Amino acid sequence: MAEREQAGSVASGDPIVGSAVYPVGSRVNERGHLEVAGCDTVELAAELGTPAYIYAEDDIRGRARAYREAFERRSDDFEILFASKSLPCTAAYRLFAEEGLSVDVASGGELHMALRAGFDPDRIHMHGNNKSDEEILFAARSGIRHLILDSFDEIERCERLLDEPRRVLIRVTPGIKPSTHDYVQTGQLDSKFGFGLEDGLAARAIERVLASDNLELVGLHAHIGSQIFELEPYTLAIRALGELAGDWCKVVNVGGGLGVAYMAEDEPPSIDAYVDVKVRGIAEVFGDGVRILIEPGRSLVANAGVTAYRVGTVKEIPGIRTYVAVDGGMSDNMRPMLYGSRYEALVADRAAAQPDTLVTVAGMHCESGDILVRDAMLAEPAVGDVLVTPATGAYGYAMASNYNGVPRPPVVFCRDGEARVVVRRETYDDLTSRDV
Ligand SMILES: Cc1ncc(COP(=O)(O)O)c(C=O)c1O
Numbered sequence: 001m002a003e004r005e006q007a008g009s010v011a012s013g014d015p016i017v018g019s020a021v022y023p024v025g026s027r028v029n030e031r032g033h034l035e036v037a038g039c040d041t042v043e044l045a046a047e048l049g050t051p052a053y054i055y056a057e058d059d060i061r062g063r064a065r066a067y068r069e070a071f072e073r074r075s076d077d078f079e080i081l082f083a084s085k086s087l088p089c090t091a092a093y094r095l096f097a098e099e100g101l102s103v104d105v106a107s108g109g110e111l112h113m114a115l116r117a118g119f120d121p122d123r124i125h126m127h128g129n130n131k132s133d134e135e136i137l138f139a140a141r142s143g144i145r146h147l148i149l150d151s152f153d154e155i156e157r158c159e160r161l162l163d164e165p166r167r168v169l170i171r172v173t174p175g176i177k178p179s180t181h182d183y184v185q186t187g188q189l190d191s192k193f194g195f196g197l198e199d200g201l202a203a204r205a206i207e208r209v210l211a212s213d214n215l216e217l218v219g220l221h222a223h224i225g226s227q228i229f230e231l232e233p234y235t236l237a238i239r240a241l242g243e244l245a246g247d248w249c250k251v252v253n254v255g256g257g258l259g260v261a262y263m264a265e266d267e268p269p270s271i272d273a274y275v276d277v278k279v280r281g282i283a284e285v286f287g288d289g290v291r292i293l294i295e296p297g298r299s300l301v302a303n304a305g306v307t308a309y310r311v312g313t314v315k316e317i318p319g320i321r322t323y324v325a326v327d328g329g330m331s332d333n334m335r336p337m338l339y340g341s342r343y344e345a346l347v348a349d350r351a352a353a354q355p356d357t358l359v360t361v362a363g364m365h366c367e368s369g370d371i372l373v374r375d376a377m378l379a380e381p382a383v384g385d386v387l388v389t390p391a392t393g394a395y396g397y398a399m400a401s402n403y404n405g406v407p408r409p410p411v412v413f414c415r416d417g418e419a420r421v422v423v424r425r426e427t428y429d430d431l432t433s434r435d436v
Contacts, residue, residue, distance in 0.1 A: 015352060020261040021344055021390045023056035023304045034306075034348040034388055038417030041308050041348045045386040049425060050310040051328035051409040053397050057095065058415055059304035060393075063271065064099040067296060070275035075292055078279075081125055083256045083297030084110050086394040089411055091422035092301070093117030102145070104295045108135040115142060125253070125293070127171070129193050130154075136161050146251070148221050150194055155208055155215065162214045169221045169253055170195060170209060172202045174240035178225045178233040178257070194222075197240055206244060217248050219290070223255025226298060229268050231277040238278070242285035252286055253293035254278050260302040262391045263342055271299065298394040305393020307332060307409070308348065311385040312364070322359045324381045329363010329370045331406045333392055334399040337369055345376040348386040353379035361387065365404050397423070405431055 012018065016026045016034060029035040033042040037056035044054060064080070071078040081104040082096040088110055094117045096103065102123035105111045114124055124144040128135065131147075131154060139147055140162055148169045149155055158166070171194035195202040209217045220241050224233055238254060245252075259268040275294070282292050309326035316322045335341040345361050347353070355377035363370035372389060381387070400408045407426030412419050 013352075016346075019264060019390075020266070021264055021303060023306065023390075023393075024059040024062060025056055026306075028351040032350055032352055034346060034351040036306060037414035039414040039419045041306070041388055042386045044412065044414075044419055045308045045310060045348070048410060048412060048419075048421065050308050050386065051326070051332050052308050052425075053305055053332070053392070053409055053411045054308055054419075055301070055305040055393055055411070055413050056415070057304075057413040060092075060095060060301055061099055063300045063304065064096060064101055066271045067275065067294075067300075068100060070272045071279070071292075074276065074279040077290070078292045078294075079123075081253075081293060081295040082300060083295045084114060085398055086297030087301045087305075088113055088398055089423050090117045091411070091413055093119060096300075097123075102293075108132070108138050111135070111138060111142065111144070121145070125169075125295075131157075133157065133161060140166055146218070146253075148253070149205070149209065149215075152205065152208070155205065155212070158215055159212055165214050165216045167218045168209060168215050169219045169251060170202065170205050170217065171221045171223075172197055172241060172244065174222050174224065174237045176224045176233045176237045176240065178228045178230060197243065202244055206246075210248065219249050219251030219253065220244060221253040221255065221293075223295065224257060226257050227259045228257045229259040229266075231269055231273060234274075234277050235281045238281035238285050245286060249286065249290065251291045251293060252282050253295065254282070256295040256297050256299070258296055258299040260298050260391060260394070262302075263344055268299075274299075300394075302394035303391050305396070306388045306390045307392040307396060309387045309389070311381055311383055311387050314359075314381055314383060322357065323362045324359045324376075324378065324387065325362045325364060326372070326387055327364055328406070328409065329365045329372060330367065331363070331365060331401050331403045332409050333372060333389070333396045334401070335395060336372055337367075338399075343373050343389045343391060345373045345378060346388045346390070347379050347381055348388045350379045350385075355379050357381060361389075364406075402426070402431060407431060 014028050026036050033040045067080045079102045081102045083104045103114045104125050106127040121143040125146045126139045127148045129150045150171050173191045173194040175189045175198050177188045189196045195205045209215045258274045313325045361373040410425040411423035
């Protein structure tokens, strides 16, 4: 993306400036500490406690604008939906509403949060492969823009529940398999999501919905997966959707999925290149008369956030490995355990020091698999250090749990040296607040 390329070209001995993994504007300050959006992460850790999710607010806004500008250069009928499963908190919903984005929700809870944050219902789109009666009624009563239909049972459920025509899209699994982790591939035929193209189910679903009195079919949807670095699969997915389109098709939603840099060597396509492929593909296949929708999540928020932890123990097993244990782990970042995801780590107190010690960063949970970074080079890690894992802005807070009775960390938005807590840390009392 443009801002990142600019940052990358800054000549600096600072190991953080220009790194695509860290939030834009991060640097090592005069005290040798990691600074995010003008805030010293070591000071933040002391003030707010650890773990904490720390975001550069302007970086999130910059990414939303990069999407908008990429579209504005190419199309006059588009909508960018924040895939809110990636960071479902009021401040994020509000920020994206302010930036003119729409929102994708995948449950009644996400719909509730989007509405509470002030999202115009006409900018809300609802997914889910098993929406309940309550969720369908909630969406309909709220007047959301589109329900995205996922199964024949759901079509029947909607027909039974809805008393006036509702705009719907049909989710298609176009049979495209991008190279990403199996668990985040969603467009292949063998999928719990949507209607298959090859097996004829998508065509049957379209016929079925076109014949319905209270479902108004306006378009198609496909999301082929997440953390994708190739652009070709999107073109193939768009062509596959084209096989189904008819006069009724006024909206084409081609999902999210753009990959991000978790490690320095990762080189995802730019937002501009990603938007270009989608806009050109849709124009070729569908012509000019359709509205283009996309649903980015990870690429809006992952690199804008870091997680700060405190090191509690350093355990050296001679000849085997050194474990650096921090005060969080799988309860604030499930991705290493879920997908074997790799992350970088940094001692924030000595952010410019040469990393010289190979360690394994472990969490504090009762699982041997609770490992945040298998092989991290750190600068002489010691008890009491603040350790930061970058690129943890997406699906970390979203998937956080209370495993081992751990209160979930706060979410902190930083801007021009000011930090504001937008989600407070849970308390021990929160842990028992639902018990009856
Ligand atoms: C339907 C749908 N749209 C959008 C997204 C967002 O994907 P990403 O975060 O990779 O951009 C997801 C992620 O799972 C999804 O399931």
